[in-house]
Amino acid sequence: MIYNVYLVGVGGQGVLTIGELIAETALLDKIPVNYYPTEGMAQRGGLVKAQIRIGQEFVGPHIPEKNADLIVAMEVSEALRTTQFIKPGSDFLLWGHIWLPTASLLGKQGYPGLDTVKEKIAQAGAKLLYLDPANLPTYQGSAIPDNLYVLGAAVRNTSLGKILNVETMGKAIENRWPKAAEKNLYAFQCGFEMASD
Amino acid sequence: MAEQIVNGNEALALGALKAGVRVVTGYPGTPSTRALASLLAMNPENVHVEWSTNEKVAFEIATGASWAGLRALCTMKMSGLNVAYDSLISVAHSGIVGGLVVYVADDVGANAGMAEQDSRGFAALADLPMLEPASVKETYQLVQTAFQISEEIGSPVFIRLVTAVANSKNVMNIPPAEPPPLKPPLLIKDIQKYTKAGSAICLAQHQDLLNRLEKARHIFDEMQLNPLHLSPRSGKVGIIASGITRAYLGEAIDFLENLGLQKEDLSILEIIASNPLPLDQIQQVLNHTQSVVVFEELDPLVEREVYIQAQRCGFKGNIFGKLNGLFSKVGAYELIHFIKGLAAVCEIEVTEEVLRGFHSEELAAPRPITVCAGCPHRGTYMAINQAIRKLRLRKEEVMVTGDIGCTILGMNPPFNTIWNEISMGASIALAQGFVHAGVKTPVIATMGDSTFFHAGIPGLVNAVQHQVPLTLIIMDNGWTAMTGMQANPGTDANFQNGEGKSVDIAQIIPSLSIEHFFTIDPYNLEASTATIQNALTLPGVKVILARRECAIQAQRREGRPGNITVNADLCNLCKLCITITGCPAISITNGKLEIDTELCSRCGLCAEVCNFDAIQLEMPG
Ligand SMILES: Cc1ncc(C[n+]2csc(CCOP(=O)(O)OP(=O)(O)O)c2C)c(N)n1
Ligand code: SF4
Ligand code: SF4
Numbered sequence: 174m175i176y177n178v179y180l181v182g183v184g185g186q187g188v189l190t191i192g193e194l195i196a197e198t199a200l201l202d203k204i205p206v207n208y209y210p211t212e213g214m215a216q217r218g219g220l221v222k223a224q225i226r227i228g229q230e231f232v233g234p235h236i237p238e239k240n241a242d243l244i245v246a247m248e249v250s251e252a253l254r255t256t257q258f259i260k261p262g263s264d265f266l267l268w269g270h271i272w273l274p275t276a277s278l279l280g281k282q283g284y285p286g287l288d289t290v291k292e293k294i295a296q297a298g299a300k301l302l303y304l305d306p307a308n309l310p311t312y313q314g315s316a317i318p319d320n321l322y323v324l325g326a327a328v329r330n331t332s333l334g335k336i337l338n339v340e341t342m343g344k345a346i347e348n349r350w351p352k353a354a355e356k357n358l359y360a361f362q363c364g365f366e367m368a369s370d
Numbered sequence: 371m372a373e374q375i376v377n378g379n380e381a382l383a384l385g386a387l388k389a390g391v392r393v394v395t396g397y398p399g400t401p402s403t404r405a406l407a408s409l410l411a412m413n414p415e416n417v418h419v420e421w422s423t424n425e426k427v428a429f430e431i432a433t434g435a436s437w438a439g440l441r442a443l444c445t446m447k448m449s450g451l452n453v454a455y456d457s458l459i460s461v462a463h464s465g466i467v468g469g470l471v472v473y474v475a476d477d478v479g480a481n482a483g484m485a486e487q488d489s490r491g492f493a494a495l496a497d498l499p500m501l502e503p504a505s506v507k508e509t510y511q512l513v514q515t516a517f518q519i520s521e522e523i524g525s526p527v528f529i530r531l532v533t534a535v536a537n538s539k540n541v542m543n544i545p546p547a548e549p550p551p552l553k554p555p556l557l558i559k560d561i562q563k564y565t566k567a568g569s570a571i572c573l574a575q576h577q578d579l580l581n582r583l584e585k586a587r588h589i590f591d592e593m594q595l596n597p598l599h600l601s602p603r604s605g606k607v608g609i610i611a612s613g614i615t616r617a618y619l620g621e622a623i624d625f626l627e628n629l630g631l632q633k634e635d636l637s638i639l640e641i642i643a644s645n646p647l648p649l650d651q652i653q654q655v656l657n658h659t660q661s662v663v664v665f666e667e668l669d670p671l672v673e674r675e676v677y678i679q680a681q682r683c684g685f686k687g688n689i690f691g692k693l694n695g696l697f698s699k700v701g702a703y704e705l706i707h708f709i710k711g712l713a714a715v716c717e718i719e720v721t722e723e724v725l726r727g728f729h730s731e732e733l734a735a736p737r738p739i740t741v742c743a744g745c746p747h748r749g750t751y752m753a754i755n756q757a758i759r760k761l762r763l764r765k766e767e768v769m770v771t772g773d774i775g776c777t778i779l780g781m782n783p784p785f786n787t788i789w790n791e792i793s794m795g796a797s798i799a800l801a802q803g804f805v806h807a808g809v810k811t812p813v814i815a816t817m818g819d820s821t822f823f824h825a826g827i828p829g830l831v832n833a834v835q836h837q838v839p840l841t842l843i844i845m846d847n848g849w850t851a852m853t854g855m856q857a858n859p860g861t862d863a864n865f866q867n868g869e870g871k872s873v874d875i876a877q878i879i880p881s882l883s884i885e886h887f888f889t890i891d892p893y894n895l896e897a898s899t900a901t902i903q904n905a906l907t908l909p910g911v912k913v914i915l916a917r918r919e920c921a922i923q924a925q926r927r928e929g930r931p932g933n934i935t936v937n938a939d940l941c942n943l944c945k946l947c948i949t950i951t952g953c954p955a956i957s958i959t960n961g962k963l964e965i966d967t968e969l970c971s972r973c974g975l976c977a978e979v980c981n982f983d984a985i986q987l988e989m990p991g
Contacts, residue, residue: 210537218740231617274735274738276783293730
């Protein structure tokens with residue numbers, strides 16, 4: 174059995190950090206994993222995606238269409254680039270952040286509405302879990318890292334929690350930020366404990 | 371040694387260390403860069419590691435080390451192989467002494483935006499062995515095999531990774547390699563081997579080269595490098611899978627088993643050595659089966675060989691692949707290809723709908739990439755655009771040739787400055803073609819500093835020799851930026867490896883008898899515009915050096931000094947700053963212009979274009 178996670182977002186959102194933490198958690202628990210990030214180029218503001226295939230030693234890096242057990246989209250419009258990958262009936266976690274491309278900002282091109290995006294995700298047969306950035310908690314006065322919040326929510330509310338151990342993931346976070354573990358674990362914990370609507 | 375997460379590039383580097391490599395050279399290029407970059411970071415004892423000026427130089431250095439008896443590795447992306455190829459062919463004919471491995475990464479799927487190219491054809495053309503790992507773990511092992519084969523037969527050996535393997539990360543347990551012993555270099559004088567003086571020498575070398583390849587074939591057969599599995603019963607189905615396609619087979623077979631595929635009817639040949647191909651094994655599959663499907667990305671190289679072998683052994687069945695129109699030569703393979711191919715050869719019905727998901731990407735907002743906040747190139751494009759306007763010319767009549775690197779991003783909005791892109795260093799020579807074609811408006815060429823050193827200098831020398839009127843703008847950000855900020859010859863001496871020195875472009879240009887040479891700071895829009903405008907009116911070859919460090923590198927060292935603020939009372943929301951700079955740090959939030967101070971790197975360009983002084987930049991000192 175292969176468990177597939179597809180991540181998508183915009184450069185600078187910490188999408189690849191989510192992917193690396195998932196891969197590191199699998200490593201700590203000795204579960205085979207293939208983690209394939211696509212960073213586009215060095216520039217901020219481009220599309221970033223990552224494909225994680227958990228559970229099999231020798232595996233092709235691309236997740237086939239209709240095969241993702243979990244999709245995490247960190248940006249509303251970019252979510253549309255992944256609907257073909259969802260396995261019908263599986264979880265689609267949408268973080269409602271809107272990052273307008275310059276042309277959309279200037280009104281030279283459109284930007285898909287949240288309702289359209291939700292509708293497409295539903296049409297693809299996914300179980301949508303929508304997280305509203307307006308509810309992002311703060312830590313010592315500043316917003317917590319949203320990527321860790323989203324990861325926490327994913328482990329609690331999606332099938333990812335059946336595949337990976339939440340405590341191990343906490344350890345992976347500590348290993349990664351030995352000096353800033355508290356803030357990052359707090360963000361992760363907030364996501365884990367948030368009530369899903 | 372604990373387990374660690376490594377990607378294909380890092381596994382390749384670690385495998386080379388394990389094999390006792392002594393000299394590693396290369397030139398950055400996605401997706402190959404991380405292999406050499408990780409070795410530079412490790413700084414292994416007794417191993418010389420460097421970013422060379424270009425891939426040809428890198429390969430020649432590696433050859434010298436190999437001819438002196440050392441093991442050497444040379445790394446590049448597929449485009450780099452084109453650059454190194456002249457020397458590579460010659461060395462292939464001469465042969466080598468110490469194991470010489472050439473790592474080439476093919477960007478199947480063109481993720482980084484370059485011509486999609488299948489480098490396996492180069493191995494065939496050069497009669498050199500090529501190994502193709504399909505996973506991170508195989509990469510670590512096969513690079514060691516490559517060194518061993520290289521020495522055993524006396525030829526350079528290719529190792530080829532595709533992007534999906536080079537960038538995939540796996541968990542591996544790799545013990546630290548012992549530093550290689552320092553053995554004294556050999557100096558072997560043998561003009562029969564090391565020169566091409568005379569046809570007799572050349573023909574003998576050609577024959578030797580072919581003999582070495584044959585030897586490789588025997589060794590691979592003995593090692594059973596290419597796994598062959600024949601089904602218990604003959605007359606059924608054959609699968610030939612090459613390179614990364616091997617990694618998808620299991621999944622495809624599992625899928626089709628539910629639809630009636632008989633696993634025990636399958637004979638499978640997995641191809642790890644894409645040169646020389648395992649001809650015996652291909653024949654065995656053909657003799658054993660009734661129809662065959664060939665899986666390989668890009669060119670139908672294996673498939674053509676299957677047709678040849680089919681002719682030789684009288685195979686009368688069907689061959690499924692690209693040549694019968696089933697698959698395309700374009701792009702990476704995904705599971706769907708394997709299911710379709712297996713379904714075709716096993717005569718199982720699978721409808722496209724079962725495999726295809728629900729697509730909605732056409733509704734996503736396009737997101738063209740642009741330069742980073744604070745990128746010096748932004749100021750250069752803005753200045754070029756303004757200079758053209760001030761000369762009362764339209765952008766549509768001023769040819770601005772482009773080159774490889776972050777510098778090419780001037781092709782995108784909001785700048786729309788750059789017209790074209792060929793290959794490293796091509797912009798300056800391409801521009802000369804437009805001049806000779808009779809273009810009377812100013813012709814401008816643009817290129818980055820690394821590109822200038824890599825292959826730009828010959829083009830500029832040509833312009834001087836033939837006195838071609840044009841303006842070259844060298845966008846010198848001090849680094850080879852697009853590939854992740856590697857040092858190049860012009861990089862500050864403080865950041866050169868070891869005792870390395872910096873080569874100053876500002877000293878090279880005057881030495882080429884170029885009279886009109888200017889330096890600008892792209893953060894100073896007004897002065898830059900004036901200089902470019904002036905240069906465009908002067909005769910002969912003009913060179914402008916636009917000098918300012920890559921913003922990302924500068925920030926890594928110095929952070930974000932100073933302050934930027936928007937005065938909402940003065941801002942009338944004309945959005946000119948966004949329209950002209952396209953800077954990703956500027957946005958409109960709740961009807962107000964906002965600058966993300968975590969993203970902004972205080973270049974001041976937005977403040978320079980604001981007509982109402984609404985943006986204030988304060989720098990310390
Ligand atoms: C022959 C070849 N080698 C390597 C590359 C990979 N590559 C793409 S962009 C780039 C960097 C160019 O650096 P520079 O000219 O300094 O421009 P910058 O990105 O710094 O603006 C390189 C090496 C390539 N495209 N072709
Ligand atoms: S990486 Fe450096 S050179 Fe490239 S776009 Fe960003 S700031 Fe500019
Ligand atoms: S000063 Fe203006 S243009 Fe420069 S990085 Fe900051 S916001 Fe962008």
